[in-house]
Amino acid sequence: MKSKSARAQTRPLPGMSLAAFLVLLLSSPASAGPPFLTDDPEPVDYLHWELYIFSQGTHAMGETSGGAPSCDCNYGVLPNVQLHVQPGMAFHRAEGVPLQWGPGDTEFGVKYRFIEQDKNSWVPSVALYPLLEAPTGDRARGLGAGRTRAFLPLWVQKDFGDWTTYGGGGYWINPGPGNKNYWFMGWVVQRKITDKLALGVELFHQTPSEIGGVHSTGFNVGGIYDLTDHYHFLFSAGKGFQHARETNEFSWYIGLQVTGGGEAPKAQESAPSSSSPASFAWTGFYVGAAASYAWEKVRENDLVGHTLASYSSYSPKGADFGGLAGVNFQFGSAVAGVETDVEAGGVNGREATSTIGMSLQNNVRGSVRGRIGVATGRTLLYLTGGAALANFFANALFEPFSQARPGWTLGAGIEHAVTDQWSVRLEYRHSDFGAANFVSSNFDGNSYHLRIRDDSARLAVAYRFSFSEPEPVIAKSKN
Numbered sequence: 001m002k003s004k005s006a007r008a009q010t011r012p013l014p015g016m017s018l019a020a021f022l023v024l025l026l027s028s029p030a031s032a033g034p035p036f037l038t039d040d041p042e043p044v045d046y047l048h049w050e051l052y053i054f055s056q057g058t059h060a061m062g063e064t065s066g067g068a069p070s071c072d073c074n075y076g077v078l079p080n081v082q083l084h085v086q087p088g089m090a091f092h093r094a095e096g097v098p099l100q101w102g103p104g105d106t107e108f109g110v111k112y113r114f115i116e117q118d119k120n121s122w123v124p125s126v127a128l129y130p131l132l133e134a135p136t137g138d139r140a141r142g143l144g145a146g147r148t149r150a151f152l153p154l155w156v157q158k159d160f161g162d163w164t165t166y167g168g169g170g171y172w173i174n175p176g177p178g179n180k181n182y183w184f185m186g187w188v189v190q191r192k193i194t195d196k197l198a199l200g201v202e203l204f205h206q207t208p209s210e211i212g213g214v215h216s217t218g219f220n221v222g223g224i225y226d227l228t229d230h231y232h233f234l235f236s237a238g239k240g241f242q243h244a245r246e247t248n249e250f251s252w253y254i255g256l257q258v259t260g261g262g263e264a265p266k267a268q269e270s271a272p273s274s275s276s277p278a279s280f281a282w283t284g285f286y287v288g289a290a291a292s293y294a295w296e297k298v299r300e301n302d303l304v305g306h307t308l309a310s311y312s313s314y315s316p317k318g319a320d321f322g323g324l325a326g327v328n329f330q331f332g333s334a335v336a337g338v339e340t341d342v343e344a345g346g347v348n349g350r351e352a353t354s355t356i357g358m359s360l361q362n363n364v365r366g367s368v369r370g371r372i373g374v375a376t377g378r379t380l381l382y383l384t385g386g387a388a389l390a391n392f393f394a395n396a397l398f399e400p401f402s403q404a405r406p407g408w409t410l411g412a413g414i415e416h417a418v419t420d421q422w423s424v425r426l427e428y429r430h431s432d433f434g435a436a437n438f439v440s441s442n443f444d445g446n447s448y449h450l451r452i453r454d455d456s457a458r459l460a461v462a463y464r465f466s467f468s469e470p471e472p473v474i475a476k477s478k479n
Contacts, residue, residue, distance in 0.1 A: 033166070034072070035222035035236030035253040036202040038186030040166040041127030041155040043082035043111045047261050049075045051285075053325055053340060054234070054255025060247055062095040065142065067104055069340045069366065071325065076261070080116070084109035084131075089342055089366060091404065092142030098436075101391050101404035102364050103344075104137040105144045117158060124158040141402065147176045153184075162192040164200075174209055182209040199223040202238070217242035222253065231285070231327065232257040256327070258285045260465050280378050280417060282330045288462030292320045294347050294362070299451040302356050302396075305444070316349025316360055324460060326371070335373045335380055342366040358396045358448060365390040367409050367431075378417040385410040388431045392452070399442050405452065407433035413458075420464075427458040 033040045034052055044050055051073055057066025070088025077083050090104030109131040117125040131151040137144020153170025167187030174181050183206070190200030202220040222236025234255045240248035296316045303309055322343030328335055343365050350359035366389050373382025388409040394401040411429030418424060431454040440446035 034255055035234045036188050036200065036220055037204050038167050038188050038202055039129060039153065039155050040157045041113050041125045042157060043080055043113050043127065044074045044076040046076045046079045048259065049261045050257060050259045052255050052257050054253065056253040058248055058251040060249050061245060063093065065092045069342065069368065080113040082111040084111065090137055090143040098403035100141045100143060101389055102138060102141065102143050106134045106136045108132045108134065124156045126156050129153055129155060149174055164190045178210050180209060180211055182207045196226040197223060214243040214246060216240055216247040218248050230259050280420060282328045282335045282375055282380060284464045285327045286462045286464040287323065287325045288460050289323055290341065290343065290458050290460035292343060292456045292458035294318060294320060294454055294456040296347060296349065296362065297453045298349065298360060300351065300358060301449040303445065303447045305446065310356065312351045314349050314351055316347050316362065318345055318347035320345035320347065320365065324462065330375060333375050335375050335382065337371045339371055340368045356396050358394060360450065361393045362390050363393060369409065380415040382415065383412050390433055392436055394438055396448055397443065399440055401438040403436050405433040405436055407431055423462050423464065425460045427460065429458065430455050
């Protein structure tokens with residue numbers, strides 16, 4: 001399959017203040033061609049698919065909003081027609097406010113290319129790409145727009161050898177108190193530097209998106225590096241230069257693109273049997289689902305009225321369910337890879353004897369980890385570790401609190417490939433989320449300090465994507 005420039009949306013989510021709302025509206029002007037905000041008109045090839053696992057964000061006026069992890073999923077359902085859906089987790093951080101993290105808004109779209117460029121003339125590719133953004137995030141926590149929004153753009157592209165230029169713009173329908181509909185325009189110039197690396201520069205502009213708002217103009221510099229025919233690393237960084245302090249002091253994008261699809265490869269008589277352990281390799285991209293049971297250890301120190309201190313410990317427990325995605329590379333019997341997961345459920349617990357009556361719930365958690373192991377045929381023994389993030393809801397004296405806590409996680413597991421595509425695993429992990437501090441706004445002098453550790457056992461199933469390789473061309477001999 002031909003590798004295309006990435007085209008997922010980088011979409012920070014609105015915060016609870018004007019600055020964070022401006023971050024949202026500047027950084028999510030359109031469904032974009034990663035690592036840029038401006039899109040191209042090229043749909044995914046018919047019966048092919050592409051996935052982008054990415055993180056992005058924007059910082060302005062002391063606030064940072066973005067998404068991590070997010071997944072942009074595209075499929076060529078018909079010639080020149082691409083279906084698009086983009087779920088993801090969102091985060092928001094303001095000065096003096098705990099980090100908020102949870103499900104963000106979800107984007108749906110259809111790209112239709114009605115003119116395909118002629119390489120021998122000046123005729124460009126042209127496409128419509130209407131989008132609908134569903135308010136699946138929590139606006140009260142700064143993780144969603146709180147309203148259904150729509151974008152109606154037109155994109156064009158023309159290629160000149162190693163050079164590609166594309167851009168256009170469209171109109172955002174942006175309902176809600178204080179909001180107004182607005183325009184977004186952008187253009188990208190990109191050049192293929194080597195067989196594997198392409199670099200580009202983007203310039204974009206957006207009209208005011210709220211009553212009394214400001215225009216914003218900015219740029220991004222980024223690139224796409226082809227790791228293999230099916231794996232591509234994407235990156236960009238940029239900032240605004242018109243009203244930058246209010247809208248975009250710094251923004252970034254980093255992601256992995258995975259492509260595949262098409263007809264399955266034809267079986268060859270000389271090829272090893274698919275059931276043979278010797279023919280199996282762990283290399284590949286995979287997605288899966290997991291169920292886990294977690295038991296936490298919470299040590300709590302409370303200060304009541306500036307003077308009275310109390311101490312307690314308790315153990316919240318519960319089940320979580322979620323999804324995972326990752327990529328493996330096998331080198332002999334050694335296997336190394338990267339994996340991300342997101343889980344939701346109900347890990348709950350409360351103090352048994354304290355007068356504070358603190359209760360704690362962990363409803364969402366996720367991680368980005370490395371994996372390294374040793375494979376014996378279809379069985380893989382591995383270690384895993386990396387960064388973790390969990391969102392906690394607490395209640396003390398009938399006063400609610402919430403806070404997203406970063407931490408680390410470390411564990412081990414065993415995975416077995418039942419078929420060439422399907423595998424099952426059993427995994428144990430220990431996580432440490434540090435200390436969460438809550439200060440009461442209802443009771444002067446009350447504060448609560450919670451030290452949170454976590455152990456979990458996890459059962460998961462994964463599907464590994466295999467890619468069609470081009471059939472060898474056999475030259476016919478002349479008579």
